[in-house]
Amino acid sequence: MRRMTARPANAHQARLLKLLRDGGPNSRAQLGDQVDLSRSKLAVEVDRLLETGLVVADGLAASRGGRRSHNVRLNPQLRFLGVDIGATSVDVAVTNAELEILGHLNQPLDVREGPVAVFEQVLSMAAKLRATGLAEGFDGAGIGVPGPVRFPEGVPVAPPIMPGWDGFPVREALSQELGCPVMVDNDVNLMAMGEQHAGVARSVADFLCVKIGTGIGCGIVVGGHVYRGTTGSAGDIGHIQAVPDGRPCACGNRGCLEAHFSGAALARDAVEAAQQGLSPELAVRLEAHGALTAVDVAAAAAAGDATCLDLIREGGTRTGQVIAALVSFFNPGLVVIGGGVTGLGHTLLAAIRTQVYRQSLPLATGNLPIVLGELGPTAGVIGAARLISDHLFSPA
Amino acid sequence: MRRMTARPANAHQARLLKLLRDGGPNSRAQLGDQVDLSRSKLAVEVDRLLETGLVVADGLAASRGGRRSHNVRLNPQLRFLGVDIGATSVDVAVTNAELEILGHLNQPLDVREGPVAVFEQVLSMAAKLRATGLAEGFDGAGIGVPGPVRFPEGVPVAPPIMPGWDGFPVREALSQELGCPVMVDNDVNLMAMGEQHAGVARSVADFLCVKIGTGIGCGIVVGGHVYRGTTGSAGDIGHIQAVPDGRPCACGNRGCLEAHFSGAALARDAVEAAQQGLSPELAVRLEAHGALTAVDVAAAAAAGDATCLDLIREGGTRTGQVIAALVSFFNPGLVVIGGGVTGLGHTLLAAIRTQVYRQSLPLATGNLPIVLGELGPTAGVIGAARLISDHLFSPA
């Protein structure tokens, strides 16, 4: 199949495409109810979309008491590639134009191996997905990297945990390889977009999405749009000071949130606890695997290990302190907690909530839900697909 | 003169009005260069604005090498009232439609005396300004109050330092009294709008405006628009914890920024220092006035008083810690420091800068100016005028 290259010609078409993306197949009449256009105008624009091939007819809808309407939907052959590069693993997924995941692969991979190695991996995963017949090619790709990005150019800038990537033309390179448009963003922003599109943050205009993985970051959504800051580093909350004169951090300061609570910090604390004999559970696991991760801590905590519960609670409290400050400042309508560490579940959430509700003003917390993300590891790739679809479904 | 009641009929007219407000008198040709409309269309819209009386002819412009063009400008008889209610004083100013201050009054007044007393004062100040012949009436008024506001309704909500105001229909009441449209906002947001319109923040899309007065607040501007949060309490940073287990605060927590540094905290610290004999300078002033304020501390510091310099530096450091966190989170293009305490000047600014540059990541601080506001006490009233003009110069 030839890949689609068409773009909407005007704002009306863009609007219609997004409605079809978010609402699935729709009749002309239903579309008409949502867009405030005259029937004639609507018909013209839909016809033009049909001509481009972005939209196809999709049979008849059920009758609503009169003549049945002809459904239209986004071309079911459209394919987006969503790539979520984490610090220690890579997710690649294929979606249709409605951003439903058709296939999803996950591979452990250290981002510090550099862009060339990572790209090789990503491309081979994409090829594998394509080989299953899910896609013959891609109409667009979104990709998230664990660090700040100069968004318009799609280039990482001064990423602390992925030094080899600074200035690497991710967008350009991937676009070349895949032969389709590509957009690049911070992984945390993509998670926020994912939860906004298909998760807990549907219909919330202003919210924060805190991702606790190897590091800690925060996606900021203002008025339904991701806010990236002046240089693309907005939401970089891992190096906010959580403990005065606390632990030394890789960034050169002391007491950074990330140094006290994150996947990396938790693993280190767990090993320490195991070695000091504070937690038999962890000691057993350390013996077995030779290393510990947040998963081990979660399992031990679930088994009732007091040390692990304390670790989680303390981390949650630290995180809660920082979030409390951000809530006072930003007054969001929702706070989503996500990332690898969410396996720690409700112990963590409870600690965070306690701290936020205690430290922020009632007006800001009064009706503020603090919840775990709904999509887990798929949030990032869905967000990536959403990113590129937003781009492609905007007037050129 | 009959007050203007017209509003722009469409987005083009709104655009033109804002250009005339921000750029002063302009020829049709110059306007044409800025708005991407055909000459004919432009002429039609300008004519309509002339008909409404919002815009008037203003003589001939200088020649640019050919026929001289006819200037147009906003009606010079338009008057806006800007009101800035602080915790301990009230500012009232009259501006023309270009937001130039024609008259400005300031009166000490405790906001806790309640809305009725404050309104009486504000109205009498407005009457006094009118009596000087500056205005025969007002076409709109903007008003800022020192606490959170439910913006669409113009009603203060749960304001900590002005308890009697909770739910008081400020917008409604003032609109009745003045007989013109009124908009209400947080005083800090108005300061941000003021600095954006006529101060240091011109041409910056994303910035923070930290106001240190009796309390501490922060105006947030995203993409050129003030961000107010879900419940209108965004920017309420005075109760972010700056010192773990620090001083008790009126809000019930401990260690709030406001409890450690603000006009009120500084006054208290100064009195304490004077009484303990740590600062002869302050002791003299306390003797003379029976009380101390930030002004006394500033004067003593300027005279080289070590205790006062320490007070300022410590406060700046605390503030800088909080701002550093916000900078990491928000990645602004500019941070403006304003409010009554800015009399402390560069000692304060230096302390804040040191702390921010030390604690935030280089990517966020790399090109981040941290500066004092340019407008001083007029920022609020200019912002207030800007608020109402933005409202009136938008399609109805």
Place this chain on the structure above:
DNA sequence: CGCTCTTTGTCCTGCGAGTGGAAGAAGTCT
């Protein structure tokens, strides 16, 4: 099975906004 009512889709006409050319008005410069 035929009739009526409802919903959907298409066609068509008329209105009105807006573009861009052309001419006229007003100035500058040589």
Place this chain on the structure above:
DNA sequence: AGACTTCTTCCACTCGCAGGACAAAGAGCG
């Protein structure tokens, strides 16, 4: 005085689009 610029108005023509009329397709009912 004449040539060239710049600004403004006028006007004819185009094009988008709203909204009514009509046709198509189905549901419900007797």
